[in-house]
Amino acid sequence: MPAAAPEASAIATVDTSRWSSKRRDFLRMLGYGAGAAALGPTLMACGSSNSATRADDLRAQLVTDEAFWTAVQGLFILDPSKTFMNIGTAGSMPKLTLDVFDEKNRAKARDSGNGYSNLRNLRDQVAPSFGVGGDELAFSANTSSGMCHAILGLDWQPGDVIVTTNHEHGGGDTPLAIAQDRYGIEVSRIAMPVGNNQTAATYQNLFDERVRALKNAGKRVRAMMWSSPTYKTGTLLPIAELMEVVKAHELISIVDGAHLPGMMNYDYGALGMDFMSGAGHKWQCGPGSTGILIIRNKIRASNPLPLPKWYPVHTSSYSTQPRTTTGTETFDIAASVTSCGSVHTPMFEALVSACLKWDEIGREKIQTYDLTLANYLKERIAERWGLNALYSPKDDPKLCCALTSFNPFRNSPNDIMDSAKSSQFVARMLSDYPQHFVIRNANFEVIGAPAQHYGVRVSTHLWHDANDVDALVDAMWDLSGRM
Numbered sequence: 001m002p003a004a005a006p007e008a009s010a011i012a013t014v015d016t017s018r019w020s021s022k023r024r025d026f027l028r029m030l031g032y033g034a035g036a037a038a039l040g041p042t043l044m045a046c047g048s049s050n051s052a053t054r055a056d057d058l059r060a061q062l063v064t065d066e067a068f069w070t071a072v073q074g075l076f077i078l079d080p081s082k083t084f085m086n087i088g089t090a091g092s093m094p095k096l097t098l099d100v101f102d103e104k105n106r107a108k109a110r111d112s113g114n115g116y117s118n119l120r121n122l123r124d125q126v127a128p129s130f131g132v133g134g135d136e137l138a139f140s141a142n143t144s145s146g147m148c149h150a151i152l153g154l155d156w157q158p159g160d161v162i163v164t165t166n167h168e169h170g171g172g173d174t175p176l177a178i179a180q181d182r183y184g185i186e187v188s189r190i191a192m193p194v195g196n197n198q199t200a201a202t203y204q205n206l207f208d209e210r211v212r213a214l215k216n217a218g219k220r221v222r223a224m225m226w227s228s229p230t231y232k233t234g235t236l237l238p239i240a241e242l243m244e245v246v247k248a249h250e251l252i253s254i255v256d257g258a259h260l261p262g263m264m265n266y267d268y269g270a271l272g273m274d275f276m277s278g279a280g281h282k283w284q285c286g287p288g289s290t291g292i293l294i295i296r297n298k299i300r301a302s303n304p305l306p307l308p309k310w311y312p313v314h315t316s317s318y319s320t321q322p323r324t325t326t327g328t329e330t331f332d333i334a335a336s337v338t339s340c341g342s343v344h345t346p347m348f349e350a351l352v353s354a355c356l357k358w359d360e361i362g363r364e365k366i367q368t369y370d371l372t373l374a375n376y377l378k379e380r381i382a383e384r385w386g387l388n389a390l391y392s393p394k395d396d397p398k399l400c401c402a403l404t405s406f407n408p409f410r411n412s413p414n415d416i417m418d419s420a421k422s423s424q425f426v427a428r429m430l431s432d433y434p435q436h437f438v439i440r441n442a443n444f445e446v447i448g449a450p451a452q453h454y455g456v457r458v459s460t461h462l463w464h465d466a467n468d469v470d471a472l473v474d475a476m477w478d479l480s481g482r483m
C-alpha cells in the first residue's frame, strides 16, 4: 500500500545546521530545490552512457533525488561526526518522534496517567500502511518479544515439527528451544546457501523438499519459520514463494521480520502469513522497546487455511470467542499482545509518529532508495573484491534487502573465519577513518566451510547517500589492503 511521495519541500522542519559540509556543498551546486529536477536527468543520462557500469547507473539513480533525501536526512539528530551503518541493530528516532515522546511523557507525568489500554486507536492509525486491520497489528516490546508471543502461544503437540533454517536469530531460536523442551516439538533446519548464486526458487524448493522428506519419513510437520531477511547475510527469504509451500502443505507460518517495518513496503494482508514479528526500533526508527507483531485474524484469498489455535501468553486481555472462519474477525486478537497491565503509552505514541512520517515520505520510495543504496554497494564490492566476496545475493531482486554482508579480506580470504580479525576490521572502520563508520559483523555457517564465517555487514538507509557508500567502499578497500 504505497503512500504518495511528497516533494522535498513537504519534509517539514529541516535542520540544515546538522548537514555535513559535503551535503551543503552539493546543495549549493544544485541551487537546492529548483535545480534538482534539471540536474537529475542530466546525471541519469551520464550514468546510462554505453561505457557505464551497472554501478554507475545505480549511482545516477541515487543522485537524481539527492535534494529530497538531503531534506529527509535533516529530520534526524544523528551525530554528524559518524556514519551510522548499523540500522539492522538499531535505528535512530527522528526529531519529531523525540518531541512526541517528550511531550507525551510530560503529559503523563503531569496527569499521573496510567497505561491500561490496548491502544486500539493507535494501532488503527498504522495498520493500513501494513495492509491489515487494527485487530491484526499488535504493539510488542520488540522482535524477540513478538517471536515469543507467536511461537509459545501455539498449541504444540509432542512430535510436531517446525522447519526453519540454520541462519536464524536468537530472538526466534530461543522460543523454539523452549517449545522443544516444554512441548516436545522437533526442529528441522535447512542449511542456508550464501552469495549470489541463488534465487527465490532455491528457497521454495529447499523448504518444499524438506517438508516432503519429513512427511515421507512419517513426521507431522506443523509449521515453517524463517527470517526475511536473515540478520547474518541479509538474504531476504521470499515470503510470497514460501507462502506457496505453506499453503500446499497446510502449515502455520511464522516470519521473523525484524528488519521489515520501515525498510520494505509490504502488504501483510496480501502476503497472508500467520505471524510476522518486526522491530519498531530498527528501520522504522521508533523508540527502543517497541515492535510490530502482525497476527492473521481473518480468512483472505491470500491464505485460505483455517486460523491456527493460539493462546496469548503475556496479557491482560483474553477472549474465549472462537476464531473466525470468514473474512470478518470475531475479536481483536492483537489487543491480547498489546495489553498487559499498565504499558508505557508515550513509547507507542512516539512509534506511531515515526510510522506516520514514513507514510508521508512514502514507504515505497524509502524501500526503493534503501535497496538502490544496497545494490549500489553490492556492485561496488563486486567490482573491487569480486562477486564471490558477497554473502548477500545481488541479482535476484526477490532476495535483496538493505543489508549487505561480505568478506573484506582480499589478501587472505580465509581470515573471514578469524573472529578476532573480523571484529578488528569493524573496530578500525570506526576508529581509523574520518567518517567513523559504524558497521558490524555476524557469524554464520557456510555449507562446506571448515569453520564459521564472520562476515562484515552494512546497513544502508534513508540518511545515507551515494557519497557515503563511495567513502565506505574506499575505506574498506584501504583497510583490507592493510590487514
Ligand SMILES: Cc1ncc(COP(=O)(O)O)c(C=O)c1O
Pocket: 088, 089, 142, 143, 144, 145, 169, 170, 171, 172, 227, 229, 230, 231, 256, 258, 259, 278, 279, 280, 291
Ligand atoms: C532477524 C532478527 N531477529 C530478531 C532480532 C532481535 O530484534 P529485537 O531486538 O527487536 O528483539 C534481530 C536483531 O537484530 C534480528 O536481526
